[in-house]
Amino acid sequence: MRTHKTLAILGALLTASAMAAGPTPDYKPVTAARLANPEPENWLLTKGNYAGWSYTPLEQITPANVKRLRPVWSAATGVNSGHEAPAIVNGEYMFVATPHNQVIAYHAKTGKVLWKFVREVPEGLGALHRTNRGVSLYGDKVYVGSIDCMISALDAKTGKLLWDAQVCDWEKDSAYITSAPLVVKGKVLIGPxxxxxxxRGFLKAFDAETGKLAWTRYAVPGPGEAGFETWPQDGQWKDAWKNGGGTMWMPGNYDAKNDVIYWGVGNGAPWLGDQRPGDNLYLASVLAISPDTGNIVSHFQYHWNDSWDWAGMNAPTLVEFNRSGKKVSGLISAQRNGRLYWLERDGKGKITYNKSEAYVTNTVFASxxxxxxxxxxxxxxxxATGKTRTYCPSLWGGKDWPYEAYNPKTGMLYVPYNDNHCLTLTGMVQSIVPGQWSAGVDINKLDLSVKPGFDHIGGIQAWSVDGGKEVWRQKYPHSWNWGSILTTGSGVLFAGGTNDRMFRAYDAKSGKLLWEFPTPSGIISPPSSFSIGGKQYIAVVSGWGVDAQWIQGKMEGLAGWEKAVPEGGSVWVFALD
Incomplete structure (x- = not known):
């Protein structure tokens, strides 16, 4: 580990310093106050704000003029594979994380490369995905996780490596990092x-200034911890908790007013629940966590004894909704299991169930x-072990990792969804060996299927948060949807996610298609918006790959779709002509 780390640091320092020649713009430090109330002209957080709305109040680009949107600049990232990180913007600085441990800083208005940071990927690393879902900002630093289990702090103006800390051990445990960090109260939070x-999943918090570890919170409780009783206590599977899954591989959201973090927990390991009988807290759950201590305040489990790889890693969006004539502080989330959840939260973080609705077909839930x-x-x-079973939706769920969006003006939640797909698999017992697949199924024998006569797979749904009903739907007859959504104060909705490489704009109230633009590859990264000098820009990163590409290959045989989508990352920035 020491040799790999040293080489990575040296390589990163050399790359960053080589790219940072020449004058750089001023940089305004990112404070806790700015993160809690970000300015409309910047995009400081992965989902735009702590509440996870993926919403910009900017209104210059409207349903009436969005057809005049044109590219201002574009830039190749220089790498392939799935690009899943949004463009993060502070003033004139734009930061884009890419696969293969790279961060690029651009001049947000012109596209000029200000610096580039690359951490060498160690030989022998066995990560399923070499993607990255974004950076976070605090003070004068940029924070990024790496697939070789490190969290790094970079100088925002130069890209120089200031400190790094080990989050997990890729050689011993086969863990790796794809998540964007989240900075709360001077701590950098990230999980593998x-x-x-x-x-066994966990979340760690590091001091943003020094990199010193502040606390660790495991998603699967150990002996003596609350929730441990939901795991096998004796017999063949009594040690299941030690390798139980529940990885926390997506960034959470934060209630700054009440000082509570909400974080999603992933799927069980192995996938087969009969190898770990019980409810298995806190798999497939949302946790309410104290940012000071990491203590779990409350939780809600979407489904017990997860056996479908329906990870609950997407943290719910913080909203308020009306119930019985009263405003309720709530959480809303379209989960992988195919249900849309309305949860309530009080000022201390206690979570209670309000209601849920199916937004895609689920053949598993009887009631x-x-x-x-x-x-x-x-x-x-x-x-189950030794059984061949079919279920819908497949493991990619009604919605995989991409972000939904909430617009406070329309009162709607916008969900990128996939329906009419199922999975057949046969369970087995697999030994846990570092670097080897051990999910209890043969990865080469995952049998994806589509419903006979299906009219579409992917699309976008708009739901009324107060009314609890679907308002409109856009269907994609020949594509899954792998794209996050951005919505604006003027009532425009931006989305990619389709295999035709299009970036689209819709009317947020009606779902009407208003504009589209073809990029060189497919878009699976979240769009973002910012303004400089009074001009609004829309940014998105194009770069198809990972699960989206694998599914595309499967759909060739299932439905005659094109086998592959061109790969290759590029950043695109648009504005009105």
Whole structure:
């Protein structure tokens, strides 16, 4: 580990210093106050604000004039694979993280490269995905996780490596990082991926100035901790908790007013629940966490004894909604299991179930308790050891990792969804060996299927948060949807996610298509918006790959779709002509 780390640091320092020649713009430090109330002209957080809205108040680009949107600049990132990070903007600085441990700083208005940071990827690293979902900002630093389990702090103006800290151990545990960090109260929070390798999930908090570890919170409780009783206590599977999954591989959201973090927890490991009998807290859950201590304040589990790889890693969006004539502080989330959840939260972070609705077909849930939200199961659709079972939606869920968006003016939640797909798999017992797949199924025998006569897979749904009903829907007859959504104060909705490489704008109230633009590759990164000198810009990173590309290959045989989408990353920035 020491040799790999030293080489990575030296390589990063050399690359950053080589790119940073010449004058650079001024940089305004990012404070806790700015993160809690970000200016409309900047995009300081992965989802735009702590609440996770993926919304900009900017109104210059409207449904009436969006057809005049034109590219201002574009730039190649120089790498392939899936680009899943948004463009983060502070003043004239734009930061884009890419696959293969790279961060590029651009001049946001012109596209000039200000600096580039590259950490060498160690030989032998076995990550399933070499993607990155973004950077975070605080003070005069940029924070980024790496697939070799490090969290790094970079000088925002030069890209110089200031400190790094080890989050996980890729050689020993096969963990790796794809998540964007989240900075809360001077702490940098991040968790690893790796559930399919038997990683026990956790979240760590580091001092933003020094990199010193502040606390660690495991998603799967150990002996003596609350929730441990939901794991096997004896017998063949009594040690299941040690490799139980629950990796926390997506950034959370934060209630700054009440000082509570909400973080999503991933799927169980192995996938087969009969190898870890019990509810298995806190798999497939949302946790309310104290940012000071990492203590769990409350939780809600979307489904118990997860056996479908329906990870609950997407943190719910913080909203307020009306119930019985009263405003309720709530959480809303379209989960991978195919249900859209309305949860309530109080000032201390206690989470309670309000309601849920199916937004895609689910063949697993036989019923839902209307008071608790707890499902009962159709056992014939629950994967198990030595059994071949089929369930819908498939493991990619009604919505995979891409972000939904909430618009406070329309009162709608916009969901990028996929329907009419199922998965058949046969369960087995697999040994946990570092660097080897151990999910309890043969990865080469995952049998994806589509419903006979299906009219579409992907699309966008708009739901009324107060009314709890779907308002409109856009269907994609020949594509899945792998794209996050951005919505604006003027009522425009931006989205990519389709295999035709298009970046699109819709009317947020009606769903009408208003504009589209073809990029060189498909778009699976979240769009963002910013303004400089009074001019509004829309930014998005194009770069197809990872699961989206794998599924595309499967759909060739299932539906005759084109086998592959061109790969290759590029940043695109648009404004009105």
């Amino acid at each position: 991926s790796g559930g399919e390798f038997g990683v 839902i308790d209307p008071k608790t939200g707890r499902p009962t199961y159709n056992e014939e659709a629950k994967p």
